[in-house]
Amino acid sequence: MGERLELLAHRAMWWPRRRTLLIADLHAGKDAAFRAAAIPIPHQTFAGDLARLTELIENTRARRLVVLGDLAHHRSGWTGTVKRTLADWRSSHAQLEIILLRGNHDDCAGDPPESLGFECASGAMKMGPFRLAHTAGRVAEYTIAGHVHPAVKLHRKGIGSSTLPCFYFGQSHALLPAFGRFTGLAIVRPKPGERVYAIANTEVIEIPTSASR
Secondary structure, three states, X not given: OOOOOEEEOOOEEEEHHHOEEEEOOOOEOHHHHHHHOXXXXXXXXXXXXXXXHXXXXXXXXXXXXXXXXXXXXXXXXXXXXXXXXXXXXXXXXXXXXXXEEOOHHHHHHOOOOHHXXXXXXXXXXXXXXXXXXXXXXXXXXXXXXXXXXXXXXEEEXXXXXXXXXXXXXXXXXXXXXXXXXXXXXXXOOOOOOOEEEEEEOOEEEEEOHHXXX
């Protein structure tokens, strides 16, 4: 396809030629939604995710951010605090173009306030040779998606196993790890010819297919 994509340890994909950052599954307000259900969760979760996003934007000098679905987790998570936190963050990146391709959680949570200037759309969008969407689907175009929260389970003899978020590249689509820290993980088991890149602290490491089984 002639495109160079960089996998970043902050759980994002950087497309240099397009000056575009791709992330998926931020799940803003999930901690607030849990607290509303009387489940004690620290308040710093969402702010920490936005701080990582700011670091990415500053390091790459991105002009565009595409969120591949599930910016928000649930309608109950759009609290005043969450809205103010997001508004303060947005004011620091007022020139950044932000596109949200709605995911299943966004459908029930609702869009961010219009004043924040997010371009929100349902379904997929075409950018260069890729189809960008929340879910991969069965289509002819190579799709970059989220939704799954992919992770790889590594087995080490004498040490045990560890589960790490990962980027997954199959024959027809790629999956980004969930950007939000307060999210679940789904184990992927790559087949021959597929590639997996695990995030280990500050590094992105390609994992041999045999090591993830």
